[in-house]
Amino acid sequence: MAARPPAPQTVSRDTLDAAHAGDPQAAWDVYEHFHAYERAFSLPANEQHALLLQAARAGHADAQFETAKLLRGGWLSLDGDTLRETDEHPTQANLNAARLLLDQAAAQGHDRALAMLTNLPPSEWHTQSVHRSPYGTHQPLRRDEHTERQDDEQYRRRNPLLPVLVAAAVIALAFMAWLLFTMKVHDRLG
Numbered sequence: 001m002a003a004r005p006p007a008p009q010t011v012s013r014d015t016l017d018a019a020h021a022g023d024p025q026a027a028w029d030v031y032e033h034f035h036a037y038e039r040a041f042s043l044p045a046n047e048q049h050a051l052l053l054q055a056a057r058a059g060h061a062d063a064q065f066e067t068a069k070l071l072r073g074g075w076l077s078l079d080g081d082t083l084r085e086t087d088e089h090p091t092q093a094n095l096n097a098a099r100l101l102l103d104q105a106a107a108q109g110h111d112r113a114l115a116m117l118t119n120l121p122p123s124e125w126h127t128q129s130v131h132r133s134p135y136g137t138h139q140p141l142r143r144d145e146h147t148e149r150q151d152d153e154q155y156r157r158r159n160p161l162l163p164v165l166v167a168a169a170v171i172a173l174a175f176m177a178w179l180l181f182t183m184k185v186h187d188r189l190g
Helices: 013-020 024-032 034-041 047-057 061-072 092-107 111-119 145-158 162-189
Strands: 076-079 082-085
Touching: 013 024, 013 034, 024 034, 024 047, 024 061, 034 047, 047 061, 047 082, 061 076, 061 092, 061 111, 076 092, 092 111
Parallel strands: none
Antiparallel strands: 076 082
């Protein structure tokens, strides 16, 4: 499971202004927590992908990786200077742009970009043979504390027996260890 970014402590006008001024880290921060910024500052929905592209083009490795995986998956399309949402097979131009962004992120030491480049065969970079991943594997890492809490609660509701199964496994292992111990003691004494 991918690590979730921490929820912002406060939504900052300074961070938003820095993003609008071209700061790649600020653009990434606003992108990552876009829904909180969108609510706080009434941002237009298309600004989310504009900030992602801005950060990626400015050399922010996480933004480059995020953009690349969404382009490669066919969940975003690059049309000139605009990223737009889509749900289509990726074009060769989008695959080429994704490959370039991954190369740039990997050159900065981004582990996930390097892993993607290493693990995908050359055929996965051609529109005729690329295999799209399910959207969930390419969802942007935008999380807030409320959403994270809801996900945890839903997981516990869907898996009510999990704590019972874990406890049963621990008890079974302890019992087996006790049996082995008593058998060894019996063998030494007997």
